[in-house]
Amino acid sequence: MRLVWFRNDLRLSDNPALRHGCASDEPVAALFIISPTQWRQHKMAPIRQRFILAQVDALGRELAALGIQLHLLRVETFAEVPAALADLCRELGVTQLYANQAIELDEQRRDHAVTAALAEQEVGCHWLNGCCVLPPGRVLTGGREMFKVFTPFSRAWLKALDEDGFVIHRAPAPLGDSLPWQPLAERAFVDEGLGELTPDPRWPVGEAEALRRLHAFLEQGVLGYGETRDFPALAGTSILSPYLAAGIVSPRQCVAALQQRLGGRPQSKAQPGFVWLNELIWREFYRHLLVLIPTLSMNRPFKPETAALPWSWDPDAFAAWCEGRTGYPIVDAAMRCLNATGWMHNRLRMIVASFLTKDLHIHWRLGEDYFMSRLIDGDLAANNGGWQWAAGTGADAAPYFRVFNPTTQGQRFDPQGEFIRTWVSELADLPATHVHQPHDWLRLKGRQDYPAPMVDHAVARVRAIEMFRDLEKQ
Structure with a gap:
C-alpha cells in the first residue's frame, strides 16, 4: 500500500506526490491531518480553516471517485503526528509514503520526525517539490548562496526556468471503482467551533473554480494588470492567492497558463504579462528564503542587526490599527475590509504595514500575526516577507528610508475615494475632494464621528528614519 499525504497541496492535477504515489500497481490511500491546536498556535484564521476543510471535503469526494x-486524522499538534502516522501506516499496511515538501520550519521538523518514525517500520518516505515552480536551492548566486535582493533573484529564476523547463502532470486515472465519501459536516471530530464548513461564498472551493478564475484573469485582466493592480476599487488582480496558499492551484499551472495565453513566457517588463509573472516570482523568492534561512520561521528579522530596533508594543495604538480607527482613511478602510472579508488588496497590505511600523513604530511581528489571524490566504513565507519588507528589516536593497505617506497613497490609488467610502461608513457621504483628508470638512459640519489622526505623519516619518540611522551608528 502507498499512502499520499496531502497538506498545502489540495489538488489532483500537477501534484507530484499524488502522481508518484499512483505510479505503480500497488493500491493507494490518501491522508489529510487536521491539527486544530497547532493551527491556533500558528494563528491560522478561522476563515482559512473553513476554506481548507471545505476543500478537503471536495478533494475527498474527487479522490473517492478515482x-x-x-483518511482523516485529527492530531492536535505536530509533535503527535509521527506516532499517529506510524499507527495508520501499520493499520493500512503502508510501505511507501509520498508527500510534497513543506517549507516552514515547524513543518520540516515534523516531517523529519515522521521519516525517522516510519523508518523503524521500514516505510520509505518521499518528499517532492509541489509548492514552487523551481525547488528551493535551485536559484543561487555564483557563490552558492541565496539571493538577498529580489531583482537579481528574478533574473536568475527566469534563466533557471529556461534551462530546466517544467511539466504539468494530469490528475491520475481512476485506480478502481468509485468509493463512498462521508461529508466532513457529518463527522463530529472535525467541528472546532468554526460554524458551517462551507467557506465564504466569495471564495468557492474546488480545482475547477481555481482554474476558472485563473483563465478568466488571463483572458480579461493580465494584459492590463500593470496599470490596474494597485487600485483596490478595481477588479484588477487575479484573486488567486487563497487558492495558491491552499495548493488548490499550483504556481506551475499559473506559469503554464500564462505561457499558453501569450504564446510564450515574457522575459522583461517591456513584454505583456511580465508584471504578473514577476508577482509569481516574488512568491517563489519568499518561499526560497524561508527554506534557506530557517530563522525567518522563528520571529527573527532577515537583517539580524535590526533586532535591536526600539519598536513599540503599545496595545492601545495597535488596537486602533487593527480596528481601523487610525484617522487615516485608506488605512482604516483597508483594515475594516480585512476584518469583514478575510482578504486585503496587496497595495493596501503595503500601506497598512508601513503605517504600523513606520508611523506607529509598532513591531512588525504584531502586524504579521494579526494578518495571519484574519487572512484567508495566510501564508507564512509571503506574509513574513511582506511585513519585513515594509518594516525595513527584510530582503530589500534600500529599505529604511521607504516610508509610505498614507494620505498620498490613498489619493494616488483610490483617487475618487470609492474604496474608502465602501468601508468607512462615517465617510460615505464625503465628496472625493475631501475623503482623503476629511477632518476639516467634518469639523465644519459639526461632526465628530470619525477619529482624528493618531499621529502626524511627517513627524512619525522622521522618527522612523532616525530609528534606523541610530542603529547604523551603534
Missing part, C-alpha cells in the same frame, strides 16, 4: 480513500 477509487482512492482519503
